[in-house]
Amino acid sequence: MTELLIDRPIGTWVPVCSYAELIPERGVCVLVSGRQIAIFRDFGGRLYAVGNLDPFSGAHVLSRGIVGTRGSEPTVASPMHKQVFSLVTGVCLDDPAVSVPTYPVRVREGRVEVSA
């Protein structure tokens, strides 16, 4: 688990928590420059970061959804009304017209960093 990085050449990297703190297949929420970002660690150890705002309910809750897979796509289901979002693209798999923003996330020396 050395380099867990989804490449996106923007912004500055902000350290938010220790990687070991993250429970596999569970999310946490971080606050970066006023934005709520949900960070997930999947079963294989890979990290994903998406907006915490659930576009269907208007509540900031996606970090509390259940992580899983649909086909080979890693997903999170909104805890409010169970719409499923791709953790890779942020697109809602139940309603592709809706999506949530995704953010670059990586691990540096045991710290999780996001770029927002």
Added chain:
Amino acid sequence: MRVVVAGYGPSAHRLIETLVTRGFDGEIVVVGEEPRPAYDRVHLTSYLTEGADLGYPVPPGVTTLLGARVTGIDRDGKAVVTDDGRREPYDVLVLATGSAPFVPPVPGAERAFVYRTIEDLEAIRKAAESARHGVVVGGGLLGLEAADALRGLGLSTAIVEIAPWLMPRQVDEGGGAVLKGHIEALGLGVHTGVMLERVEDGRVVLKDGGEIPAEVVVFSAGIRPRDELARAAGLEVGERGGIVVDAGMRTSDPSIYAIGECALAGGMVYGLVGPCNTQAEVAADRIMGGESSFGGADMSTKLKLLGVEVAQFGAMGGALDVTYMDPVGGVYKRLFISDDAQTLLGGICVGDATPYTNLKGFVGKPLPAAPADLLFTGSGVQLDLPDDAQVCSCNNVCAGEIREAIAVQGLTDVGGIKSCTRAGTTCGSCVPMLKQLLVKSGVEVSKALCEHFDQSRAELFDIVRVRGITTFSQLIAEHGRGRGCDICKPAVASILASLHNQHVLDGELAALQDTNDHFLANIQKNGTYSVVPRIPGGEITPDKLIVIGEVARDFGLYTKITGGQRIDLFGARVEQLPQIWKRLVDAGFESGHAYGKALRTVKSCVGSTWCRYGVQDSVGLAIALELRYRGLRSPHKLKAAVSGCARECAEARSKDFGIIATEQGWNLYVCGNGGFKPRHADLLVSDVPTDELIKIIDRFLMFYIRTADRLQRTAAWLESLEGGLDYLRQVVVEDSLGICADLEAQMERHVATYFDEWRAVLEDPDKLRRFTSFVNAPGVPDPSIVFETERDQIKPVLVPLEVVRK
């Protein structure tokens, strides 16, 4: 148009229901002499034995005049008069006056009861209280029903039948002999081929000189159409009674129809619910300008009387016949076949009605297999019903209609077929056929839980139990695929919790939980949570009540009393939950599991301690039950209640399990439901002592937990359980599967390993750490959560959705 209906039984109900459903825009007035709307007479016995609610709902917009009898028809003035002096004008009059039980003209007949209305049943019940012996005169279908009722009331019961064997209209001599064996084995006396001489005080005397002791005598020797109104009005009636009608159910007066047991259609009076319903529908169609007609009806019958299946279909004779008889097992099956051995004509079954289910649709058609094979169950013969084969004779639904509904509406279960076609909604005897049609329609009735598991929840439960699996990862690696989803993860979490009772946030389990179980609180629409401390039985001390009030005040929570006799505190942010629970736990509160698919509450009325009507301590029992089953995770939430007397103030019959006190002990009702589709709970056992009651609830709950689908409440579970309530009773009361000891042991393990999961969180820093809004800013409250004030309490301010979904 003004339609007046004289008589308010099941046929009248079907008529007005059909009119209303089809959008009839005139006025409908129903005059019924009983003090209540129509009710289901097919299941009358269950009223006595289980207190079943048999009433049909009055369709909207219909005027009912109850407890009133039509006494005359003024055909010229087009009006009826009633015994309370009303005059009801009509454009169309429908006579649905039904029939009266035939009372044989023997001395002492006035001492006897009849078996037709709820009043009759009440009178029999009252008489039975001081009686030990009962006799039913008449060994037909209704007579055996009545005998079952007397037996259920605790009377030593005998049946007297004039014909040489029982149920002469449904079975032949051989079937009658096997039936007699079954009924005698139940301890009932059977006297056939003998006439009644007279009824005396405490006994009946037979023509052959025999005497049978009987304080309660019930006549059930046939029916006579009630045609006196029609007769007096000069309408044509049959030689042996019955109002003559044409194929459109119209009498000799074109403004007057007659339907049901009072009508003589094609020279026949029909006493079965199926043909009477059809007649009602035909009349309704004609009233609305339609042209449907009644051309006679299939008189096939299938029923379970005194625990014995009896069925008859098609003809009761033929050139050839094939008989299977097993006097040891009490099974008799006979098929009638045309002289060229090609065509099935009919059949008789006693003790095993499988041929009815499989073969009824083939009457008049080529035999689908060799007759001998057809009479053996499970011989591997695969039969496909022809499209025009009638499946539901009560509602006249054919196989083709059901197949079409399955295909067009995409139906996948019996419930769907029932609501789309009405098949199976009256007597239920065709439900096995509906299941076969579903399976054979090529509709893949998938039992797969989700894309990750091909198994049903019940199958996964067995895999986890038998293989001793303790983690989701092992289960999905060995029996599924992928990494799960919001369907299978909570379902497996629930199975693991039911079996192993670990903390739901321990290790890998934490990742399986829905947000409610993950934060041990109920998520609300703005992302905050609500808190419900357990208040067993709804009993709480003033001191504890004050603590709840102080906590709510100090954390600014919206407070509301729940329907389950507890208090819900709303608007807590995740980081507040441990602080709130610290205070509640310190004051002696425990988790109320309002967030879990688990036992919620056991509601109670105030019971015999305070209430002047109470006969048992309902509060004490409710508390004991709530403490016993607290923390029990199940396929869906579980609600319960205990009422201290028959007034039922705790509304126990709307619960998954409800207990109502009796003078002798407790009645246990199961599988009730409020919610989207309300269902009254069914009586499982009556008058049991407390220890016996708890044992049966233990088994019931564990059997449900083992076998139900995900998110299937007990009500839907029972509806889907093959064999229904009888089967459930066999399993959890009579131990027919031999699993009761195992179920009890499983519940004992649950009770012994219970702990308060909120206290455990407060004692575990690792779990406590998860209760933060932002891991990089633990002290910062979520700025998106905003409240305003309404009626002196907080109320969430929501982000407008169009902004969110821009």
